[in-house]
Amino acid sequence: MDYTTLGRTGLRVARLALGTMNFGALTDEADSHAVMDAALDAGVNFFDTANVYGGTAEKGLTETIVGSWFARGGARRDKVVLATKVYGNMAVGGPSWPNHDRLSAVNIRRSVDDSLRRLRTDRIDLYQFHHIDRDTPFEEIWQAIDVLVAQGKVLYAGSSNFPGYKIAQANEIAARTGRLGLVSEQCLYNLAERRAEMEVIPAAREYGVGVIPWSPLRGGLLGGALRKQREGTGARSATGRSAEALADPALRDRVQAYEDLLDGFGLDPGEVALAWLLSRPGVAAPIIGPRTVDHLEAALRATELTLSDELLAELDRIFPGPGPAPEAFAW
Template sequence: MKYNLLGNTGVLVSEIGLGTMTFGGGDKWGLFGSLDEKEAGILVDRAMDAGVNFFDTANVYAEGRSEEILGKTLKGKRQHAIIATKVRGRMGPGPNELGLSRLHIIRQVEDSLKRLGTDYIDLYQIHNPDQLTDWEETLRVLDDLVRSGKIRYIGSSNMTGWNIMKTRGLSQLHGLHAFKSSQSYYSLAAREIEREIIPVLQDQKMGLIVWSPLAGGFLSGKYSRNDQGTNEDRHAKLSFPPVDKEKTFAILDVLRDIAEARETTIAQIALAWVLNRPVVTSVIVGAKRPEQLQDNLAASGILLNQAELARLDEVSRLPIEYPAWPFLAQDDSIVRKL
């Protein structure tokens, strides 16, 4: 297992992390998985045996049950784990049981600590921005929690590039702890963060934690033009994350060619592409079965050659958008291509 620095923190995290959205189940979250403590414990142990030290959860996953299960599976092994969880989502019916207010965050960090069975959280991430709360209030309460020792570092998730820069500026202006990482959706089927988010992270020396690197399983090798799943399939019930199927089938064609030549799986090549991106700190994989986890973990260490990377880049590249094309248009050959 390879380890990367989490931004400029000096903390090393495994390049593959274990996501726990499959832990706990329930009416809403059971679609992603319903692993109980015993089943989840097998995955956690397999992951740690392979060198994984980064575990990602959220207070909303299975209405808190995911945090509880993760905490129990890490009992006696807490010192070897980097735990990341999140706050923002609704945790009850009341009007103040969601968001990024001081009131909600303080309540939720205490609840997460109890569920996880720990006295500190390594990386506390905002799950999404909150349009109702001033950023300064959110950053100040997160700073207070870092100073109190209840959380070690703070991170963002699902934010735009300009919002990341705004929060970094506010933190610097007021002498507050700043976001050290961004957790963002990134895969061969979705490269939008390359436009603005990745340049911001590189400029600000922040880490990138990738969620859904297999596009919700669409890049796992399970799907093809001739086999798009059944009505009981997860993508049939909930298209999350959304996928441009025609473009993704073309990507799968290339992935299949490379996987067959290397005598490995499509999922491993799709994960390896993300892992080969220089800005990526850790890639979160989720699993329902030990063999699924083992296959994903085997992507660590796969180095794609330049020819393979070029093929995957060509089939998955983003269209050129304004304001990029006026600068490229100075080259007549590029104008003709546009």
């Protein structure tokens, strides 16, 4: 497994991050533990979760499953760079009370303690703001993080789903007061969704923020969705986000061209989609969300795949990016 430093920190993480969003919701505890064991054995040391993961009726369940895995011992916790998130409404069955969601100082401090309890650990290595909070100034957010860092509960802060200007704003305010600021941004980025190249990734690179793409296969769309539909395999490619996306004729044509291209090279679509992300400037570690050990092993193969210049050019032709900023903004 290859490793990289996360943004401008000295924190070394694997080039793939293990996303746990399916644990509890689609994968039971025993199978979730098996996936985490296999990931650690393969050298994956970067685990990503969130306080709201686990399903609508069981928010927090995913963190609980990760915590029960840590509790099995074997120095599991010390071998893992643990990332979780704060923002979402944690109430079950109705709206939350005021100050029980978003990024107020009181909710950040409360949410950290709740996550630590579920995760059965004394620290969160990377604490990520799951969305922007337009009502809370970054001065307040950073003050809350300062307290948690001083207490040893949080080591680094990152963002998720932030626009480029918010990455800049957060880090400019942090810099003015001598703080480290954001060290990572977790954004939607894949071959079929490249808008992050316009502002988010340039902003992240300018500020030394490591990019952690989520949905690298765009909900299965880039994992051979059309082939699986024809073969009647892969239930998720017949329903959900992947099926909705394929209802767009233009996108369906591009996906078909993508699969035909890779058939000619004898390559697996999902592995190529991950390998493409690993080749992109600024990308630290795409987040994979395996539901089984087999899914994990397929993702790991992408780290050993080098894409030729010819293939990269063809991928750009099928899924063209928006172009470089600011030139691409020109009429």
